[in-house]
Amino acid sequence: MKKIKVVGAGLAGAEAAWQIARLGLGCELLDIKPGQMTAAHSSIYPAELVCSNSLKSDDPQTASGLLKREMRQLDSIIMSAADATRVPAGSALAVDREAFARRVDALLDSTGLIRRREQEIADLDVAADCLMILATGPLTTDKLMAAMAREWGDMLYFFDAAAPIVSADSLDPEHYFFASRYGKGSADYLNCPLDRDLYLKFRAALLAADKVPVRDFDRKVFQDCQPLEILAERGEDTMRFGPLKPVGLIDPRTGEVPYAVLQLRREQSSGEMYNLVGCQTRLTFSAQREVFGLIPALREAEYLRFGVMHRNHYIHGPKVLAVGNKVRSRENLFLAGQITGVEGYLESAASGLITARLVALVAAGLPVDCLSSLTLPPTTMMGALANYVTTSDSKDFQPMNANFGILCYDPDFVTARRKRERREQVMPMSDHHLAIWRDKYLKLCQDYGLCS
Ligand SMILES: Cc1cc2nc3c(=O)[nH]c(=O)nc-3n(C[C@H](O)[C@H](O)[C@H](O)COP(=O)(O)OP(=O)(O)OC[C@H]3O[C@@H](n4cnc5c(N)ncnc54)[C@H](O)[C@@H]3O)c2cc1C
Structure with a gap:
């Protein structure tokens, strides 16, 4: 069994560590916090919401609501903590950010399988007996960003306010x-x-x-x-x-x-x-x-x-990443979260969720080549996002929120022409394809001795 290190205890990293622990595996969760803080972070807790406390709409007929629905079905710590600490905000899911981060902190500790350490990772080297998920976010420290730029070319960036x-x-x-x-x-x-x-x-x-x-x-x-x-x-x-x-x-x-x-x-x-x-x-x-x-x-x-x-940094996902967010140029290295080219709190957490589930199987012995048979279908919002960052052929690769434009539509489910009716048909499509994927995933977990 390979060891797993998750770097960055933000939305993606906290979710990744949780998913790994839920499968019965131990992991290390490293962050520069609380000793050092990026320009936007200030809390000692993991999964810090650096700006708005809103996680957007909770209506499953919206792209963001559909993403939430799928994440809940896959036992997301971020969704569980958000549901437990929500504050009134109409049809949006907004949270008490302090209570939310404390809740994530307590849930991570409750697994007894996650070793948390304060450490800055400054290069891309990974020991042969280890798998590493870098989830250092849009404000990755300068040293690590320089290492990424040396290996993959200049980092892309945009400004966020x-x-x-x-x-x-x-x-x-x-x-x-x-x-x-x-x-x-x-x-x-x-x-x-x-x-x-x-x-x-x-x-x-x-x-x-x-x-x-x-x-x-x-x-x-x-x-x-x-x-x-x-x-x-x-x-x-x-x-x-x-x-x-x-x-x-x-x-x-x-x-x-x-x-x-x-x-x-x-x-x-x-x-x-x-x-x-x-x-x-x-x-x-x-x-x-x-x-x-x-x-x-x-x-x-x-x-x-x-x-x-x-300034938010991200890599050129389609050039750097293969299926499962595995770095093409390195054997044991994976990326997750906003650094891959998704945008948003939940999109980042969803990226951590799916990457960690695949990494856990690889740690347990699944050959990396087999990851392609385990990709989430793009008929789910999580799958569509994952697909976007690894396969987009856009000349100007830009960070992506959950949206209906990136989703693939299964004609067995989505037949309506009108937007409103199509949105109603999308939810059963996502439920169906996610359930098939989950069954296949759980079967593999059993085969490789992971508890699920
Ligand atoms: C100013 C700002 C405002 C934003 N506002 C919103 C918003 O309102 N709504 C929204 O949906 N999204 C927003 N985003 C975008 C995005 O959703 C968040 O940045 C989200 O937190 C990204 O999740 P992540 O897990 O990828 O990174 P983060 O949550 O940033 O987590 C990365 C973690 O890695 C740590 N780290 C960094 N470098 C290293 C290193 N070298 N070694 C070890 N640890 C390291 C950091 O300390 C941090 O804890 C905003 C982003 C920024 C920068």
């Missing part, structure tokens, strides 16, 4: 109301209405404000995470049709839909901290105070964390 978090008791209740968009679920969001004059003033201030300079910025920001000021630049109404959209929200004081609405989402179940939804920004800290301070509810806001921007 985080939204500010403010304390609840510093907000002015005279100027906000609680409601969920379209009245879905309970009224979990705190909404700050803007009339037209205020909206235009806010936009002008965003455009004029001091920003932290970033090279190549415009070309390299991930599409789903555009800073608010970039949206403001695009046109007068862009924010109003984007993060500041008022539709589905009625101000109880006027009985009308406001011109625009800035929403705040609860960070913890206790409701002490609120995240400014969609307000990721590269404004300087003082500019953030000034510009967001134009919104009456935020006039005296206390900032628990200002919005920030980071």
Whole structure:
């Protein structure tokens, strides 16, 4: 039996270590934390959510909801901890980030099979009797990134921005109301209405404000995470049709839909901290105070964390990785998480989940060549993501979120032409193909003496 090392105790690494332990194997889980922290990490716990506390929609008819459904079926620690620590957020799954990370920490310890160590890995060498999963994320340390670049060519990158978090008791209740968009679920969001004059003033201030300079910025920001000021630049109404959209929200004081609405989402179940939804920004800290301070509810806001921007690195998955996220140029090395070219908390965790399940079998004796017969079908969202990072033929390989565009459709299940009906047919398709894959996987686990 080969030893297994998982490097990086983030979303992918924590999930990977858990999956390995659930199969009855021991592993080492290494991280530079808590002694050293990357530019975005600050918690001593594993599986840190560095920005939003939202894991997106939990509706299985959305791509993100389908991914969650599949991960739950494969005993994901990230989903289990998220379900146990969720905070009200309408149809989205949002968590109390501190409680979530503590829960992951406790679950990892409860296996008794995971040895945790604080260590920086700085090269790609793996001992012959060991298998290593590198899950060091978009903020991999410079030394390791240099080693990756030496072996695989320049790392790819894009910029990502985080939204500010403010304390609840510093907000002015005279100027906000609680409601969920379209009245879905309970009224979990705190909404700050803007009339037209205020909206235009806010936009002008965003455009004029001091920003932290970033090279190549415009070309390299991930599409789903555009800073608010970039949206403001695009046109007068862009924010109003984007993060500041008022539709589905009625101000109880006027009985009308406001011109625009800035929403705040609860960070913890206790409701002490609120995240400014969609307000990721590269404004300087003082500019953030000034510009967001134009919104009456935020006039005296206390900032628990200002919005920030980071450079996220990833490798060219299709060039570097073979099936199962095995590195083509090395025998015992696998990659998982955002570094492979998936994007998002759950996408990263899903990558850790499937990579670890395959690595456990290889450790138990399954020949690496046999991994191709065990790939998750691309008719599942997890399989589609895994398939994307290893086989995409795009000239401009970009990180990928869960979405219906990468999924393959089995005509035995998906027959409808209309989008809405097709979405309804996707869930049984995913359930069916995942169940077949799981049966095959469990059979192999038995053959190789892994408990399952
Ligand atoms: C600023 C920022 C904001 C983001 N916001 C969101 C968001 O709101 N929603 C969303 O879905 N996704 C977001 N992402 C993207 C992504 O989902 C997260 O980065 C996610 O945490 C990636 O998971 P991971 O496991 O691949 O890496 P991480 O969770 O970052 O885990 C990597 C771990 O590896 C450790 N490490 C790094 N280098 C080494 C080394 N050399 N040796 C040992 N340990 C090492 C780190 O300390 C870290 O604990 C954001 C990313 C960034 C950078």
